Amino acid sequence: MGSLRWCKAVETPSTVEVWEYSSPVGRMLPDGSEDAQEERKGEREGRSAAEYYDAAKRRERHYKGVRWEIARLIDCNFDASTKFLTLTFAQNVTDIKAANREFSKFMRRLNRSVYKSDSTLLRYLAVWERQKRGAIHYHVVLFGFPYMPKRELQAVWGHGFVKVNRIAVDQRMNVGRYISKYFSKDVEDGYKLKKYFRSQNLKLPEESRWVSEEPFSAEGCDVAFSKGYDQLIPDGAGGVRPRRIRYWKIRKEGGSDAIDM
Structure with missing residues (x-):
């Protein structure tokens, strides 16, 4: 039996994004909410104890995540x-x-x-x-x-x-990029303030999570982008430990890679 891998997929009308993690954290934990809550508590304490993020890194992660969220929502609702x-x-x-x-x-x-x-x-x-x-x-x-x-x-x-x-049909992804670029502006001014608004009746991307003994394979898929990288996560004892992440963005039939940012 191989090592377990924790996977997540986010699907929109034009793309499927897949993350594969070497170990879980937060909602990636396989069982019960209590464990997840303890992991999130440890995550907060670990970041504080080990200075896991400095302020610049937090802002960078925040804005990058929101930029992707905007592009996905436009793809789902256009x-x-x-x-x-x-x-x-x-x-x-x-x-x-x-x-x-x-x-x-x-x-x-x-x-x-x-x-x-x-x-x-x-x-x-x-x-x-x-x-x-x-x-x-x-x-x-x-x-x-x-x-x-x-x-x-x-x-x-x-x-x-x-x-x-x-907005013309072939501009849908470019609009996502155009709007999301404003999240890289006014960092000091906007980080603590709400800068992104959306109605609650939007269609959301479909998200799924699973655990596998086999590594994810994108063979035969139309891969627009892929990468592997390491991330530090809380170890539950006030420190941090590394985990390996692999990521793929796969174009669906008729999809576009213009969502790249």
Whole structure:
């Protein structure tokens, strides 16, 4: 019998991503929630005791993960009526908390305007960006969004300028890359603040986990990218230990590798 391998797959309409781990951590543990909770507790303590991350590494991992999440969500929810929207304040609004409140109010107004309902039917994801002058603006992807004249959108926004574009089918992945790049900006300013918004009614990637005695093989698959790397994880005794990770991104039939970032 070979060594056990803990595997995870995330599937969208165009790709399947597979991770193979030499040992488990957190949710990769094979049994019960109590063990998983203890592992997560040990993970936090281990990071603190061994200075497992410095602040820069935490930010890097955070933004990289969110960039991939955005690209996957766009892949899962894109349709022929998807629109790309930019919202700009006419006034020099620099307070992100105040700007986010106005953005949330706008999304509720837009939902009522389009669907005549207080129930959230609007499907979207959005990020904010700080311009050089300090002003905040928003980039929004609206899925399944019907035609709405620009002047009406601008009236619903009510704070300044609106730009709206329809997204062509061959641009779907590039939109994910375009929006997600804003997560590499304003690191110090945005790391502790919510920078990414999405409606709760989006279709999510399918995720599966399993344990295997045999190594994963991508033979016969259309592999867009693969790599192997080592990672330090908590050892449960206040220190860290290494584990080996192998990763594959596999194109499904008719898929694209434009999601690469």
